[in-house]
Amino acid sequence: MDTIKLPEHPIFDTVAAAAEEVGVDAYVIGGFVRDLALKRSSKDIDVVCVGDGIELAERVSKRLPHKPKVSVFKNFGTAMLRSGDWEVEFVGARKESYREHSRKPEVETGTLEDDLKRRDFTINALGISLNKDSYGQLIDRFDGLKDMKRKIIRTPLEPGITFSDDPLRMMRAIRFASQLNFDIAPETFDAIIDNKDRIKIVSQERITDELNKIVLSPKPSYGFKLLFASGLLQLIFPKMAELQGVETIKGNSHKDNFYHTLQVLDNVAEVSDDLWLRWSAILHDIAKPDTKRYHEKAGWTFHGHEERGARMVPKLFKDLKLPLNEHMKFVQKLVRLHLRPIALVKDTVTDSAIRRLLFEAGDDIDALMKLCRADITSKNDNKVKRYLQNFDKVEKRLVEVEESDKLRNFQPVITGEVIMETFDLKPSKTVGELKEALTEAILEGTVKNEFGEAFAFLLSKGEEMGLRQVNSPNN
Missing domain, CATH: 3.30.460.10 (Beta Polymerase, domain 2)
Known part of the structure; x- marks a missing residue:
């Protein structure tokens, strides 16, 4: 060379x-x-x-x-x-x-x-x-x-001056190391540690642009480990840094959720270069520090971390200057649903549970399953293999139920407009309750999503609520 x-x-x-x-x-x-x-x-x-x-x-x-x-x-x-x-x-x-x-x-x-x-x-x-x-x-x-031959990132001049002059270069050093699988020269990395607080004068947009390039690296965990070791992550993305650490009470420890998250991110990176699926991996356990509890009998729990995490996504995206659009909603959905397929693996898989997952995930079901497979991390290879085999069964059932019920992005055949016309109602809580009851009945499999059967259910439910049919809408 x-x-x-x-x-x-x-x-x-x-x-x-x-x-x-x-x-x-x-x-x-x-x-x-x-x-x-x-x-x-x-x-x-x-x-x-x-x-x-x-x-x-x-x-x-x-x-x-x-x-x-x-x-x-x-x-x-x-x-x-x-x-x-x-x-x-x-x-x-x-x-x-x-x-x-x-x-x-x-x-x-x-x-x-x-x-x-x-x-x-x-x-x-x-x-x-x-x-x-x-x-x-x-x-x-x-x-x-x-x-380049030595696979080293090094500054041409004294690194402390280079990074103090333009602090974004600290992010760029880590981004290049992550993209190219290079090391950062020791004196260069020491200068990043010494100058990390200078990152505060850089706009969030420029920081996030470099962060996204790290996320899209072949093995993004490497870049995040460098960000954490340098102290930059704690400044630019403190919520992620808070995942790091293991707490032990009475000999019971939980796993380090920071390194687990990085493993999940790398697993996703092996099967997808979609930036937002990778962000879903980064944020899937983001609420674990906030939901962590220790119980004498149950040990460590993180109950509701998926729902809490989903609620955190909009603010995190806003703080990081990530787009507050369909990409944010996609990440939010996957964070909210990431435990659902795992629950199906553990329990007897009912058609009702499959229908609900298809209904809630819609077109993002395939991305969700990639995230869930990536989330199976363990040093026990047999345990990982067993879980993945169970996921194979769940995915097979998803295909079968989808083919028979067509529930991906499903909408009840009876719309809110039909409900209002039938009972001569204006937009109200009652209309919402009727629509929700019909949706539940279809998801449970007690009513087919066909107009005749669904309309009969609607009239019956309306009668229970003291409503009288006024019109016969055209289907």
């Missing part, structure tokens, strides 16, 4: 020719070069020139056959254009200085050396020359390739 070859693509020759025409030196810098070295696919190119990056971008656009639009960001001194499915960003080389209470640097024109020094990590401070006399030559001032 002593050289890095540029891909065979005309965009590089075009930039090189435009740079020579403008009279500036130009280099491909940063993540694109890193990913080339790691043989990772990337089509986002950062070009640094010792001069005016915006002028270079406009000259490149004129040379390309399709004359792509150049998006200019004057405040940042950058420009961007697209060439096919390649995105190229241009910036002039610069140096930065920071004030103590801000992560917004004062920027001025600099040399290539200045630009490389301001990079966050050595593996991102690599460059490839696009200049005529040195085209394709690797620039590696800080031994980034050597660190």
